[in-house]
Amino acid sequence: MNCLEFRRLAMANPQHPGPAALEHEAACPDCARFYLGLRRQEEALYQALSITVPDGLADRILLLSRPRLFDRFGSARLWLPALAATLVLALSLNLMVSRGMSPETLAAGIIAHVRHEPETLAAEQQVSMAKLVRAFARSGGDLMSEPAQVSYARRCPLPGGGHGEHIVLKTPQGKVTLILMPSKPVTAALRLFKDGLNVSVLPAGEGSLALVAESDAVVRGAEADLLRAVRWRGRQT
Amino acid sequence: MILTHHDFEHLVRAYSAELFRFVYWQCRDRGLAEDLVQETFARAWKARAQLQGLEAVKPWLYRILRNEHARLYERRGLPLVDCELSELPIADGSDLERDYAVREQVALLAPRYREPLLMQVLGGLSCAEIGADMGIGEAAVMQRLSRARLALRRLWLGEAVPKRKERT
Numbered sequence: 001m002n003c004l005e006f007r008r009l010a011m012a013n014p015q016h017p018g019p020a021a022l023e024h025e026a027a028c029p030d031c032a033r034f035y036l037g038l039r040r041q042e043e044a045l046y047q048a049l050s051i052t053v054p055d056g057l058a059d060r061i062l063l064l065s066r067p068r069l070f071d072r073f074g075s076a077r078l079w080l081p082a083l084a085a086t087l088v089l090a091l092s093l094n095l096m097v098s099r100g101m102s103p104e105t106l107a108a109g110i111i112a113h114v115r116h117e118p119e120t121l122a123a124e125q126q127v128s129m130a131k132l133v134r135a136f137a138r139s140g141g142d143l144m145s146e147p148a149q150v151s152y153a154r155r156c157p158l159p160g161g162g163h164g165e166h167i168v169l170k171t172p173q174g175k176v177t178l179i180l181m182p183s184k185p186v187t188a189a190l191r192l193f194k195d196g197l198n199v200s201v202l203p204a205g206e207g208s209l210a211l212v213a214e215s216d217a218v219v220r221g222a223e224a225d226l227l228r229a230v231r232w233r234g235r236q237t
Numbered sequence: 238m239i240l241t242h243h244d245f246e247h248l249v250r251a252y253s254a255e256l257f258r259f260v261y262w263q264c265r266d267r268g269l270a271e272d273l274v275q276e277t278f279a280r281a282w283k284a285r286a287q288l289q290g291l292e293a294v295k296p297w298l299y300r301i302l303r304n305e306h307a308r309l310y311e312r313r314g315l316p317l318v319d320c321e322l323s324e325l326p327i328a329d330g331s332d333l334e335r336d337y338a339v340r341e342q343v344a345l346l347a348p349r350y351r352e353p354l355l356m357q358v359l360g361g362l363s364c365a366e367i368g369a370d371m372g373i374g375e376a377a378v379m380q381r382l383s384r385a386r387l388a389l390r391r392l393w394l395g396e397a398v399p400k401r402k403e404r405t
Contacts, residue, residue, distance in 0.1 A: 012382045013357065045339055047336060049343070
């Protein structure tokens with residue numbers, strides 16, 4: 001792939017230019033600089049377009065849809081209690097309308113992020129427990145014990161804007177990337193396999209976390225380790 | 238597949254926000270954007286038998302919303318013009334000057350470039366999904382996205398803005 005082809009692919013889809021493009025970018029300093037600028041532009045674009053959504057939008061849609069859903073029952077006496085229950089549930093779970101990108105887009109962005117930084121997996125840093133505790137604390141978690149040996153830890157920009165913690169855990173089954181994202185709330189766990197990587201996005205505190213590895217078993221093992229090692233403030237993982 | 242009431246609620250909660258943002262940047266009217274999203278979900282429920290599996294749900298919802306938006310212009314005969322930039326809402330971020338400048342840049346894009354860009358940036362749709370929704374090929378989508386970003390990049394880097402706007 002030449003520089004022109006790389007730029008064509010990157011401009012068409014900065015989040016997922018494809019493995020061949022990323023290989024070229026890793027070997028070409030000019031294209032690496034170009035790509036960095038492009039991703040910053042993309043983050044600014046996403047941030048600017050992410051306007052606040054009217055409060056209760058989803059609830060109003062459901063409210064308006066309910067009579068249609070229950071038309072076949074013919075009587076409001078049958079569907080009104082269900083509608084009321086739904087509204088109460090929806091109001092009590094008003095965290096459901098997430099701000100920012102969708103969980104799928106976030107998961108795909110995380111995969112691109114991990115693919116973009118292969119050196120973080122190769123790194124063998126000495127990361128102190130104190131640094132790790134601070135990283136989790138910034139993300140709303142109290143680290144009760146070391147979840148696994150840590151070979152890399154640094155703050156990093158997140159897909160769609162904001163910052164999180166990029167940590168590589170060295171588990172007995174293999175390395176797994178952990179991204180703590182305090183500004184990216186998700187309402188439910190999501191698993192995705194893309195570009196040869198498994199990612200699991202989970203609610204964590206007021207935000208979320210993502211675990212990424214080639215093997216799904218490694219991801220699931222790390223999930224269990226984290227559950228034991230971290231106590232999250234706010235919502236639970 | 239059969240979309241259950243439970244599935245439908247999940248869809249509303251998962252996608253109403255991004256659909257609202259997408260169509261807001263097309264029509265620049267919060268009330269109208271909300272109406273269009275509501276109508277989209279109402280039509281989606283009615284047409285649930287057409288859904289080809291949950292993995293296809295997002296492009297399907299975008300397609301319905303695009304049709305609703307287009308139908309609105311047919312009904313009302315509204316002109317397809319770029320908006321005034323006054324009274325734009327505040328984003329979730331904190332860099333308001335930058336956000337304003339970026340929106341100004343997006344508003345300068347012709348709809349044929351802006352629409353796929355919004356679908357990719359806000360909805361995370363692939364070029365193939367955007368192409369299927371817009372009725373154009375994947376290569377054409379890639380070309381439009383590249384041109385949109387190139388135009389934004391010129392403005393981003395402070396280069397001169399072409400005076401003539403491309404129209405659909």
